[in-house]
Amino acid sequence: MTNKKVLVAYFSATGTTEGLAKRLARITEGDLFKIIPEEPYTADDLNWQNSKSRSSVEMQDKKCRPAISSKLDNINDYDVIFVGFPVWWYREPSIIDTFMESYDFTGKTVVPFATSGGSPIGDSGKNMQALAPEAGVVEGKCFSVDVSDTELKNRTKQWL
Secondary structure, three states, X not given: OOOOOEEEEEOOOOOHHHHXXXXXXXXXXXXXXXXXXXXXXXXXXXXXXXXOOHHHHHHHOOOOOOOEOOOOOOHHHOOEEEEEEXXXXXXXXXXXXXXXXXXXXXXXXXXXXXXXXXXXXXXXXHHHHHHOOOOEEOOOEEEOOOOOHHHHHHHHHHHO
């Protein structure tokens, strides 16, 4: 699809974002990298209706940086990095902030993409740009689970 080297990095709490990331990697002919939390999230951790759940507590603390157990050794090999996540509290989960601060994105194009049950991607791109100021973070997109491959292909053309 492009002569640019593409990486699709993603965090998926329930598997929804993972499915989209795999499709995006296939369409862009990109490599896939799963952002794996050091401490896996349980169903109780993800209960957004409980203000004391792990995800609620993390999202209330803008400085929270959950540890990541997976490691990417070759980020310099990529030109365009898609970063996928479920929308939590109208933005990227804190583990994405950890990912953005863990690597040097200088000169890279970063494309946020998200899944959600109805929330927009919010300020995720702006937040990610602040964490990787030397990257070019483009306006991302929140996709529905049933987005067509045709729409994904059309969207990726604007980013590649």
